[in-house]
Amino acid sequence: MFTSADLTAFFLTLQLAFITTLILLILGTPLAWYLARSRWRYKFILEALVALPLVLPPTVLGFYLLLLLGNNGPLGYLMQSIGAEPLAFSFTGLVIGSVFYSIPFVVQPLQDAFNNIGKRPMEAAATLGASPFDRFISVALPLARQGFLTAIVLGFAHTLGEFGVVLMIGGNIPGETKVLSIAIYEHVEALEYANAHLLSASLVLLSFLMLIAVYSINGRFKVVRL
Amino acid sequence: MKLTAQFQIARSELLSFNFDISAEGITSIFGVSGCGKTSLLRAIAGLESHANSKLQVGDEIWQDENIFLPPHQRSIGYVFQEASLFDHLSVKDNIGYGYKRTPIDSRKISVEQVINLLGIQSLLDKKPAFLSGGERQRVAIARALAANPKLLLMDEPLSSLDQARKEELLPYIETVNKEMNIPILYVSHSNEEIGRLADQLIFIEDAVVKASGPISELLTRTDLSLAHRRQAESLIFAYADKFDENFQLNYLSSEVGTFIVPGKKLPTEKKLRLRLVAQDISITLEEQNDTSILNIFPAVIDELFEENKAQLTVRLKINKLPILARITMKSADNLKLEKGKTVFAQIKSVAVLA
Known part of the structure; x- marks a missing residue:
C-alpha cells in the first residue's frame, strides 16, 4: 500500500496541479483571446514563446528559473530585500515553474477554441x-x-507528470516540493520497485481516465456542433 | 425616419456612398454582387468603421468626425446572410438575447409577439443545430426584432436558401414589414426580391450611390441603367377590386387604371405589386378593339431613349405614372413617335408579385 510519505507526495502533486491549472486559466484565457483575435504583425513571436516549453528539455526551463528565483537571481534578490522567503526550493517556486512548464497545454487549446468561434x-x-x-x-x-x-485536463495532467523542472528548482522537501515523479524516482533509486510501481500505475490510471473524459466529451460535442 | 449617410469605404477602389432617404417600409440597397452593398450595411451597423464618414439616423448621430458609436450602442437589428445563431443557446434564449439587453422603456415588442409573428412556437426548445435553413433564418429575424431596433438591417437573408425556402420566408418578411413599424434596409442583388419587397431603392453602381428613392420611380428613370436592362420593367401598386367568376379574371384598380388579370381570386385587402415588363408593352396610335389584349391604356410619350440601332426604350406616362415600353426603331419610325404624342399602351402581360 501507499506509505504516508507517498500519500503526502500524491496530495502535494494534486495540489500543485490544481493551483497551476487555476492560475493558467486566469492568465491564459486573456492571452489566448488576444492571440486568437489580435492582428498584430509580430504575434507569431508570442505564439513561439508560448510553444517553447513543448520543445525545451524541462531541465533547461528549470535551470533558468533557478537562476531567476534563486537567492542570487533578480527575483530571489527582490524577495529577500522585502524580507520574503526565497522562491527556489519552495512550493510557490514550484507553482511558478509549473505555470511556465504547462503554458502551451492551456493556451493552445483555448486559442484554437476561440479561433473556431469565428467573428460572426x-x-x-x-x-x-x-x-x-x-x-x-x-x-x-x-x-x-x-x-x-x-485546456483544464491537459494542463492538470501535464503538471502531474512534471519532473525536470521540479528537480531543478524544487528539490526534494517532503510536503513542500517532493512531488510524485520525484517520489517515484527515489523509490527506483532505492530499488523499492513495488512502491514505484504503485505510484506509477496510479499516475498512468489517473492521466488515462482524464484523457478519456476529454476525448469522449469533446467527441460528443462535435456530433452536436455543425 | 430620416437617414443621412456619407461613407468613404476604401477597397481596391474607393467606394463613396452618399444618400439621404426617409426610411420607411423596406428600402433595398440594390446593386450587382461585389459592388459594396454588404460593406455599406456593415458600416451602417458599426461593424466596420471607415474614416471621413458620417451617419445620422433620425435625430441621432451614429458617426461623424468625432463620434463613432460601436454596434452595441446602435439601436439596430442585423440579419446576416447565414443565420449566425448562437449554437450554445436554445431558440428561445437566442430570441431573448437581444431583448434582455434592451432598456426596459424601449421594449415595445415582446418576445411572444415576435415568436407568433414568425411562427416559431414549436421550435423554442430546440438548439439551432437541429433547425432547417429556413427555420434558422426565421429565428434570426425574430432575434433581431426582439431587440426592439429602430432600424432593421438585412443582408441578403434569402441568399443561402433554395427557391422553395425563399418562397417560404418571403411572406414572413412582408409580415414583419406590415406589422412592425420598423424601417428595414434590405441588401439584395435579386430583381425578384426587390420587385416583391422594396418600397424604395438605394441603387449602387460604379462605386457610388447612383440614386435613391421610390422603387417605381428609379426603375423607370432613363438616366439610370435600370431602365436599360434587357429585362427593364415598371412597378405599379394596385388593389383587387372585383372578380369575374365566369372568366376567372381579377379587376385590379391602380393609379394607372383598371388592370384585368387572369388567375385565382386575389385578396381584396392586400396591396398588390404589378410588374410590367417593358418588352411586353406595345404601342398603337389608335385604340385597338379587335385585339386579344385586355389591358390598354391611353398614354403620353414622355421620353424616347435609343438603346441601339434596333431598339428603343419609350417612357410613357399613364395618368402621370411612368411606364417603360421597349419597341423597335422601325416601329417608332413607322408610328412617327415623338415626345408629347398621345398613344395607346397595350400591356400584354402583367405579373402579380404579391
Missing part, C-alpha cells in the same frame, strides 16, 4: 446590444467550452 457570433451579439465584455462572457466563453475542458 461576436458580431451578432454586438448588434444585439452586448458590450465587448458581455459578449466575451455570454458568447465566447460558452462556445469555447470544449477548449476549456481540453
Whole structure:
C-alpha cells in the first residue's frame, strides 16, 4: 500500500496541479483571446514563446528559473530585500515553474477554441446590444467550452507528470516540493520497485481516465456542433 | 425616419456612398454582387468603421468626425446572410438575447409577439443545430426584432436558401414589414426580391450611390441603367377590386387604371405589386378593339431613349405614372413617335408579385 510519505507526495502533486491549472486559466484565457483575435504583425513571436516549453528539455526551463528565483537571481534578490522567503526550493517556486512548464497545454487549446468561434457570433451579439465584455462572457466563453475542458485536463495532467523542472528548482522537501515523479524516482533509486510501481500505475490510471473524459466529451460535442 | 449617410469605404477602389432617404417600409440597397452593398450595411451597423464618414439616423448621430458609436450602442437589428445563431443557446434564449439587453422603456415588442409573428412556437426548445435553413433564418429575424431596433438591417437573408425556402420566408418578411413599424434596409442583388419587397431603392453602381428613392420611380428613370436592362420593367401598386367568376379574371384598380388579370381570386385587402415588363408593352396610335389584349391604356410619350440601332426604350406616362415600353426603331419610325404624342399602351402581360 501507499506509505504516508507517498500519500503526502500524491496530495502535494494534486495540489500543485490544481493551483497551476487555476492560475493558467486566469492568465491564459486573456492571452489566448488576444492571440486568437489580435492582428498584430509580430504575434507569431508570442505564439513561439508560448510553444517553447513543448520543445525545451524541462531541465533547461528549470535551470533558468533557478537562476531567476534563486537567492542570487533578480527575483530571489527582490524577495529577500522585502524580507520574503526565497522562491527556489519552495512550493510557490514550484507553482511558478509549473505555470511556465504547462503554458502551451492551456493556451493552445483555448486559442484554437476561440479561433473556431469565428467573428460572426461576436458580431451578432454586438448588434444585439452586448458590450465587448458581455459578449466575451455570454458568447465566447460558452462556445469555447470544449477548449476549456481540453485546456483544464491537459494542463492538470501535464503538471502531474512534471519532473525536470521540479528537480531543478524544487528539490526534494517532503510536503513542500517532493512531488510524485520525484517520489517515484527515489523509490527506483532505492530499488523499492513495488512502491514505484504503485505510484506509477496510479499516475498512468489517473492521466488515462482524464484523457478519456476529454476525448469522449469533446467527441460528443462535435456530433452536436455543425 | 430620416437617414443621412456619407461613407468613404476604401477597397481596391474607393467606394463613396452618399444618400439621404426617409426610411420607411423596406428600402433595398440594390446593386450587382461585389459592388459594396454588404460593406455599406456593415458600416451602417458599426461593424466596420471607415474614416471621413458620417451617419445620422433620425435625430441621432451614429458617426461623424468625432463620434463613432460601436454596434452595441446602435439601436439596430442585423440579419446576416447565414443565420449566425448562437449554437450554445436554445431558440428561445437566442430570441431573448437581444431583448434582455434592451432598456426596459424601449421594449415595445415582446418576445411572444415576435415568436407568433414568425411562427416559431414549436421550435423554442430546440438548439439551432437541429433547425432547417429556413427555420434558422426565421429565428434570426425574430432575434433581431426582439431587440426592439429602430432600424432593421438585412443582408441578403434569402441568399443561402433554395427557391422553395425563399418562397417560404418571403411572406414572413412582408409580415414583419406590415406589422412592425420598423424601417428595414434590405441588401439584395435579386430583381425578384426587390420587385416583391422594396418600397424604395438605394441603387449602387460604379462605386457610388447612383440614386435613391421610390422603387417605381428609379426603375423607370432613363438616366439610370435600370431602365436599360434587357429585362427593364415598371412597378405599379394596385388593389383587387372585383372578380369575374365566369372568366376567372381579377379587376385590379391602380393609379394607372383598371388592370384585368387572369388567375385565382386575389385578396381584396392586400396591396398588390404589378410588374410590367417593358418588352411586353406595345404601342398603337389608335385604340385597338379587335385585339386579344385586355389591358390598354391611353398614354403620353414622355421620353424616347435609343438603346441601339434596333431598339428603343419609350417612357410613357399613364395618368402621370411612368411606364417603360421597349419597341423597335422601325416601329417608332413607322408610328412617327415623338415626345408629347398621345398613344395607346397595350400591356400584354402583367405579373402579380404579391
